[in-house]
């Protein structure tokens with residue numbers, strides 16, 4: 452259920468703001484049902500010994516999260532689908548089997564767990580992937596559309612109609628594509644088309660998947676979001692080149708449309724040379740291609756080892772991991788790049804929580820990013836993402852921290868400035 456809110460907050464004292472050494476008092480008034488911050492003044496009791504204080508931050512966004520297959524591992528009905536080997540192939544096949552048991556009530560229940568946990572973490576907008584294929588047909592989409600409406604006061608939900616399965620190969624390809632096409636016609640709530648070229652059984656089918664998705668998204672004026680190049684195998688052709696080539700060929704530029712193309716995972720690109728990265732950046736900048744990248748480190752460091760996604764044998768003591776170096780892509784190549792949670796509680800990512808700040812903390816280690824500038828860039832890559840076509844609104848999150856930084860609780864001030872405790 453959407454959150455039940457406590458009484459209105461009139462004033463918050465001793466608040467820390469990002470980048471400010473002192474503390475502040477925030478006054479909130481209610482000229483209408485929606486509260487407005489009317490003043491932020493220096494905290495009057497600077498001399499008192501404060502052991503913990505709230506930190507006020509803008510609300511957070513999930514730029515990439517899977518609504519329909521969240522928390523499969525937390526549900527007794529799916530106990531037989533817990534990982535036994537932990538491989539990517541096992542995750543694909545066991546999740547496909549679990550999907551055969553999906554039903555409306557179950558999708559709503561697990562979806563609301565994800566929404567509630569996300570909101571309690573300070574997330575008020577999300578781009579969420581909802582699968583459409585011969586196994587689930589449109590039931591995930593129907594549940595997502597219902598949740599989008601039910602939770603609209605608390606969280607903006609942008610729905611991706613997502614082909615996790617092949618649409619140009621295997622015995623179900625034709626049926627999968629027909630179901631995706633029908634969904635795009637039937638559900639005006641869909642703002643984004645998403646596909647997974649790497650699950651196709653040949654490179655030609657993967658390229659056909661990319662061409663078809665670009666043409667459909669362009670014709671329907673939707674954003675496009677690919678799960679792409681999810682491997683660490685130098686013998687595999689990186690499909691990013693085909694995506695960039697096709698976008699140029701079709702004229703999908705920032706001048707033509709405000710709709711954008713997101714490339715997710717892309718672990719294969721961590722094996723590219725400096726010159727190849729320069730070429731990617733030049734292709735995007737010189738041709739005004741509205742391309743963004745999303746790194747999914749929680750999933751990538753679990754799955755994108757050469758023994759994981761590739762399924763090949765690797766010595767136990769040598770399991771290199773790969774995830775997009777998001778901060779370097781922003782700083783060095785001027786690319787538009789963010790980080791996101793991806794999966795929660797399923798075989799693709801059986802660890803981690805839907806908490807973007809925890810993800811940013813992981814980023815400190817993964818990107819070797821310990822400076823103040825790094826922290827600010829990591830935080831920037833989590834909040835307000837207008838380029839995705841979603842924004843968290845005028846919402847503030849309060850995080851209660853000890854002087855020795857340790858989160859002890861959070862309060863979310865929604866647009867009407869009432870609170871939720873976590």
Ligand SMILES: [Zn+2]
Pocket residue numbers: 515517580678715793794
């Ligand atoms: Zn994903």
